[in-house]
Amino acid sequence: MSWMHIFFALVLLPAIGVGMIRILRGPTAADRMMTAQLFGTCGVAILLLLSAGMGNPVLLDIALVFSLLAALATMTFIRRTWRGSGKKKHEYPLQ
Amino acid sequence: MNILYNSGTVLIILGLPFFLSGTVGLIRFPDIYTRLHALTKADNVGLGCIVCGLALQSGSWAVTAKLLLIWLLVLIASSASCHLIARSAMHKNIQPWTRS
Amino acid sequence: MRNGTPSSPSHILSQYARRSLVRFVVFSFLWYALAGSDKASWIIGVPAVLFATALSLMLASSSPLRISSAGAFHFIPFFLRQSFHGGIDVMRRALSFQQLLDPGLVSYTTLLPEGSARIFFVNTISLLPGTLSAELHGNRVTIHTLDQGLPIWANIQRLEYHVAALMCISPEKKESS
Amino acid sequence: MSYSILTCFDILLILTLLWLGWRLLSTEDIFKAVVLFISFGLLMALAWVRMRAPDVALAEAALGAGLTGPLFLAALRRMKRIHKGERRLDSDENRGEDHEADPEQTQAA
Known part of the structure; x- marks a missing residue:
């Protein structure tokens, strides 16, 4: 048990709690999804710190699963939920 | 050994403000593109600092390799999904916020 | 590399061997990172690494990734x-x-x-x-x-x-x- | 020292989870609920870790957040296609199209 690492994990937990504001009020769907991604990254960091703090190396494997699956939700969201309105326009500002 | 441990602690402490500022940026920045900046850059650097600090403290090559692997995966995942989100926002014709 | 045109058989063979060796080393490192330093894990690790090497060579694209x-x-x-x-x-x-x-x-x-x-x-x-x-x-x-x-x-x-x-x-x- | 900080961590985690669960159940926007569900799964994995059940945490991270979330997102699209015009499932679907660019404005920027 090392209190220092657990204290650092405790500092990171509000970063998740405050980020929830963006899920609740984010204007577009992508804003909400981005916050879920932030939770993934913060969750990996908290797991790494807890693994050092609790002296349990198994938690590194959970962090590995977190990071492997972090992209999956966002990609499904882009492919399935947040498609453009039919036709793609290839005219962008400032070409 | 103690020097390694302490410099690891310093690196971890260095990493925490990056995470907090990533969240602050996500709340404060005005539009989706600027929020993506905050999300990808700040969090990856913060995680990098924490990973390096823990690797210095762990004192084992296997744990170090696993930590670096985790960081690499997060790096790839976040930069790819950041590009995807920005691209579909462009396809949806969401205009970037500009200083008026 | 040493002699002949780039498409000579010996050249292709040596390049193939080099590529598979690089992949073998990379996958072994990956297994080491995932499973840790326990020696017994290599009982499963060696077949898995060999299988991954073969599979990645089979699925590799025609223009290989070259990293200097x-x-x-x-x-x-x-x-x-x-x-x-x-x-x-x-x-x-x-x-x-x-x-x-x-x-x-x-x-x-x-x-x-x-x-x-x-x-x-x-x-x-x-x-x-x-x-x-x-x-x-x-x-x-x-x-x-x-x-x-x-x-x-x-x-x-x-x-x-x-x-x-x-x-x-x-x-x-x-x-x- | 270590245990009191752990207690603080647990209390904060429990409060966040409870608040998240309440918002998840009470929200009307289905997409928002799905995103809250994914976040809930991630935090629940942390809670399982604190309950010293890392194997359950592994399953929760893989199934709860990693697989069920994308499945819900895919289902949401199917649902939207079926219920088209009846309800607003994705609240920014209309807003995104409101942003139809007028090129002059962008050029000026």
């Missing part, structure tokens, strides 16, 4: 330094009391060839200070920037140079523009 070690030696410190700067930059903008943002879109025409080099380049842009790749259309990358006052063009050109060095792309293509 000298390029990587220059690229990794560059990348770490730049992404650290990017983090500091975002932190400064997020925490300051005034609004420090001046976002805009920049278009950049890359000279990197189609394929893995270009995709790698586009993904790395997002980790540089103040830039975010928003669109890739042909060889034209649309970049969203956090501050139009930053030296974006110079940064991206340096990144392009480093990626070309990393992926063993000869620089004479860059002279054409």
Whole structure:
């Protein structure tokens, strides 16, 4: 048990709690999804710190699963939920 | 050994403000593109600092390799999904916020 | 490499052996990272690594990824330094009391060839200070920037140079523009 | 020292989870509920870790957040296609199209 690492994990937990504001009020769907991604990254960091703090190396494997699956939700969201309105326009500002 | 441990602690402490500022940026920045900046850059650097600090403290090559692997995966995942989100926002014709 | 034209059988064979050896080493390292230093894990590890090597050689694309070690030696410190700067930059903008943002879109025409080099380049842009790749259309990358006052063009050109060095792309293509 | 900080961590985690669960159940926007569900899964994995059940945490991270979330997102699209015009499932679907660019404005920017 090392209190220092657990204290650092405790500092990171509000970063998740405050980020929830963006899920609740984010204007577009992508804003909400981005916050879920932030939770993934913060969750990996908290797991790494807890693994050092609790002296349990198994938690590194959970962090590995977190990071492997972090992209999956966002990609499904882009492919399935947040498609453009039919036709793609290839005219962008400032070409 | 103690020097390694302490410099690891310093690196971890260095990493925490990056995470907090990533969240602050996500709340404060005005539009989706600027929020993506905050999300990808700040969090990856913060995680990098924490990973390096823990690797210095762990004192084992296997744990170090696993930590670096985790960081690499997060790096790839976040930069790819950041590009995807920005691209579909462009396809949806969401205009970037500009200083008026 | 030693003799004959590049398509001579011995050359192809030696290159094939080299590629499979590199992959074997990479997958062994991956297994070591995943399973830890326990010796007993290699009972499953060695067949898994061999299987992964064979599978990846079977599924590999015809144009293999070539990474030069000298390029990587220059690229990794560059990348770490730049992404650290990017983090500091975002932190400064997020925490300051005034609004420090001046976002805009920049278009950049890359000279990197189609394929893995270009995709790698586009993904790395997002980790540089103040830039975010928003669109890739042909060889034209649309970049969203956090501050139009930053030296974006110079940064991206340096990144392009480093990626070309990393992926063993000869620089004479860059002279054409 | 270590245990009191752990207690603080647990209490904060429990409060966040409870608040998240309440918002998840009470929200009307289905997409928002799905995103809250994914976040809930991630935090629940942390809670399992604190309950010293890392194997359950592994399953929760893989199934709860990693697989069920994308399945819900895919199902949401199917549902939207079926219920088209009846309800607003994705609240920014209309807003995104309102942003139809007028080029002059962007050029000026």
